Amino acid sequence: MILQIDTQDALPIYAQLRDQIVLGIAGGRLEQGEALPSVRRLGADLGINFHTVSKAYTALHDEGYIVMDRRRGAVVARRTAGGADFLSKLGRNITLSAAEAVCHNMGGDEFMAFCAECYRNVNGEKGDSS
Amino acid sequence: MILQIDTQDALPIYAQLRDQIVLGIAGGRLEQGEALPSVRRLGADLGINFHTVSKAYTALHDEGYIVMDRRRGAVVARRTAGGADFLSKLGRNITLSAAEAVCHNMGGDEFMAFCAECYRNVNGEKGDSS
Amino acid sequence: MILQIDTQDALPIYAQLRDQIVLGIAGGRLEQGEALPSVRRLGADLGINFHTVSKAYTALHDEGYIVMDRRRGAVVARRTAGGADFLSKLGRNITLSAAEAVCHNMGGDEFMAFCAECYRNVNGEKGDSS
Amino acid sequence: MILQIDTQDALPIYAQLRDQIVLGIAGGRLEQGEALPSVRRLGADLGINFHTVSKAYTALHDEGYIVMDRRRGAVVARRTAGGADFLSKLGRNITLSAAEAVCHNMGGDEFMAFCAECYRNVNGEKGDSS
DNA sequence: GTGGTCTAGACCACG
DNA sequence: GTGGTCTAGACCACA
Numbered sequence: 001m002i003l004q005i006d007t008q009d010a011l012p013i014y015a016q017l018r019d020q021i022v023l024g025i026a027g028g029r030l031e032q033g034e035a036l037p038s039v040r041r042l043g044a045d046l047g048i049n050f051h052t053v054s055k056a057y058t059a060l061h062d063e064g065y066i067v068m069d070r071r072r073g074a075v076v077a078r079r080t081a082g083g084a085d086f087l088s089k090l091g092r093n094i095t096l097s098a099a100e101a102v103c104h105n106m107g108g109d110e111f112m113a114f115c116a117e118c119y120r121n122v123n124g125e126k127g128d129s130s
Numbered sequence: 131m132i133l134q135i136d137t138q139d140a141l142p143i144y145a146q147l148r149d150q151i152v153l154g155i156a157g158g159r160l161e162q163g164e165a166l167p168s169v170r171r172l173g174a175d176l177g178i179n180f181h182t183v184s185k186a187y188t189a190l191h192d193e194g195y196i197v198m199d200r201r202r203g204a205v206v207a208r209r210t211a212g213g214a215d216f217l218s219k220l221g222r223n224i225t226l227s228a229a230e231a232v233c234h235n236m237g238g239d240e241f242m243a244f245c246a247e248c249y250r251n252v253n254g255e256k257g258d259s260s
Numbered sequence: 261m262i263l264q265i266d267t268q269d270a271l272p273i274y275a276q277l278r279d280q281i282v283l284g285i286a287g288g289r290l291e292q293g294e295a296l297p298s299v300r301r302l303g304a305d306l307g308i309n310f311h312t313v314s315k316a317y318t319a320l321h322d323e324g325y326i327v328m329d330r331r332r333g334a335v336v337a338r339r340t341a342g343g344a345d346f347l348s349k350l351g352r353n354i355t356l357s358a359a360e361a362v363c364h365n366m367g368g369d370e371f372m373a374f375c376a377e378c379y380r381n382v383n384g385e386k387g388d389s390s
Numbered sequence: 391m392i393l394q395i396d397t398q399d400a401l402p403i404y405a406q407l408r409d410q411i412v413l414g415i416a417g418g419r420l421e422q423g424e425a426l427p428s429v430r431r432l433g434a435d436l437g438i439n440f441h442t443v444s445k446a447y448t449a450l451h452d453e454g455y456i457v458m459d460r461r462r463g464a465v466v467a468r469r470t471a472g473g474a475d476f477l478s479k480l481g482r483n484i485t486l487s488a489a490e491a492v493c494h495n496m497g498g499d500e501f502m503a504f505c506a507e508c509y510r511n512v513n514g515e516k517g518d519s520s
Numbered sequence: 521g522t523g524g525t526c527t528a529g530a531c532c533a534c535g
Numbered sequence: 536g537t538g539g540t541c542t543a544g545a546c547c548a549c550a
Contacts, residue, residue, distance in 0.1 A: 012525060019226055026229035038537060049527050054538075062322075065233060067398045071535065073537060075398075082234035090227055094248040096149055097223050099156035102253055103195060104212035108246075115245040116238075118224040123232055138327045138335075142549060179550055272540060279486055286489035298522060309542050314523075325493060331550060333522060342494035353487050354508040356409055357480055359416035362513055363455060364472035368506075375505040376498075378484040383492055402534060439535055 001029045005046055013048060017056035022065060025076055026122045036066065036074040131159045135176055143178055147186035152195060155206055156252050166196065166204040261289045265306055273308060277316035282325060285336055286382045296326065296334040391419040395436055403438055407446035412455060415466055416512050426456065426464040 001024050005016050024030040036042070039057060043050035057074050060066045067077045082090070094115075101111045131154050135146050154160040166172070169187060173180035187204050190196045193216075197207045212220070224245075231241045261284050265276050284290040296302070299317060303310035317334050320326045327337045342350070354375075361371045391414050395406050414420040426432070429447060433440035447464050450456045453476075457467045472480070484505075491501045 023229045026232035070397045098249040098252045099153045102156035105209050119228040122228045137330045283489045286492035339495050358509040358512045359413045362416035365469050379488040382488045
């Protein structure tokens with residue numbers, strides 16, 4: 001799986017990494033139990049400091065997306081249902097997106113179609129290697 | 131309309147203000163043409179620096195949610211369809227949320243129901259002016 | 261409140277700081293709502309890097325002992341009852357200590373007296389400034 | 391006696407082994423004079439490197455929980471009263487736990503009841519040999 | 521002023 | 536080999 005970072009983006013590099021790895025897990029490009037590259041290796045591949053990769057991994061670990069195995073490094077974790085915290089955060093994000101959509105004259109049907117397309121874009125990648 | 135800020139939130143105060151004003155516009159609590167409080171007034175009301183309010187207003191202006199009127203200050207803008215930039219940003223946000231949902235074993239139906247509820251929470255707050 | 265660190269200790273410096281601040285909060289030397297020194301200030305006072313202090317503060321924040329206020333820096337948080345995670349961790353720690361005590365011929369009464377003394381040492385400091 | 395290790399735990403594997411063996415001795419599952427498995431045997435059984443087991447045994451030896459017999463390997467040692475070092479370490483651990491309990495609104499009675507339960511969990515596992 | 525991010529390099533613990 | 540810790544110094548965002 002290829003990761004792309006943009007040092008000009010307002011989003012910190014570690015957050016970009018975190019987001020792309022979440023997308024990779026959801027899309028099936030990273031499978032449960034699969035080991036991620038070591039922090040030093042990924043840092044070298046991306047041309048960034050390994051501490052930055054480590055911060056991304058730590059965030060992913062704290063959110064339950066990966067586990068740190070003492071022998072294998074970072075490993076994609078088993079999927080578990082989200083707790084109240086997760087649903088609350090998800091609700092805030094989507095509610096805000098919905099509000100932005102409403103402000104841009106997007107109707108309910110249009111918004112739902114948009115969400116459905118986004119969901120397909122994530123989940124439909126399963127099995128694909130691109 | 132009452133704004134609530136939390137100085138302990140990870141989200142910067144100016145972003146909290148920006149988000150709540152967007153939610154207010156979408157929910158109809160702030161109507162098109164309505165003037166927002168002056169940055170000094172709102173800052174004093176919320177107990178924060180007016181520079182912070184100014185930063186929020188600038189962000190809202192840059193995104194087209196408000197216009198700056200020389201005499202009336204910040205005024206809620208007319209709604210316009212979002213451009214490619216807006217759709218791109220919206221797509222990134224919702225796709226990421228969808229990926230997080232997938233990683234937490236949320237199925238497509240469940241995710242769509244969740245999105246629909248979020249949309250209703252935003253839009254249902256309007257009396258029936260839509 | 262004076263903090264002491266020992267760079268020869270096996271326990272990492274940031275963990276020593278974390279522990280001493282927890283002791284300070286429990287003993288009343290740090291009161292709810294009180295602001296901690298800035299990471300740079302405390303680092304300079306202790307002769308250590310501010311990143312190390314930052315790591316201690318981050319750990320304390322993640323455990324709910326302090327909150328990061330955008331305007332005041334690190335602030336001692338309101339006390340809340342511990343969740344299942346906390347009780348589980350506490351149980352593991354004390355059970356292990358009890359096992360070590362048993363292995364050293366410490367009887368139940370002796371162990372309980374020892375725990376009571378430790379508790380008094382923590383809580384009895386309230387009001388004292390030493 | 392069955393040992394369980396978790397390679398994803400924050401605690402190093404050798405420390406997990408050390409802790410579980412201490413719990414086993416305190417609980418009577420390992421009796422004085424009983425021989426522990428060889429480092430290679432236990433390593434193979436647990437699927438870990440024998441150097442890791444060796445490190446755990448070394449720690450247990452240094453703390454006086456086991457003795458090294460040239461012919462029988464590691465043997466559970468006779469129980470002896472703890473010295474000043476042991477009491478100091480025990481005091482630090484329990485005092486810190488007490489402080490964490492205080493910070494989570496656990497009162498003295500509640501803390502003592504919790505400690506008593508932990509002690510029973512350890513010692514009650516013995517048949518009735520105490 | 522505050523904390524957050526990123527870089528860079530050293531040393532250590534673990535397995 | 537792996538990640539964790541600590542140091543040091545730069546730049547930026549926030550208030």
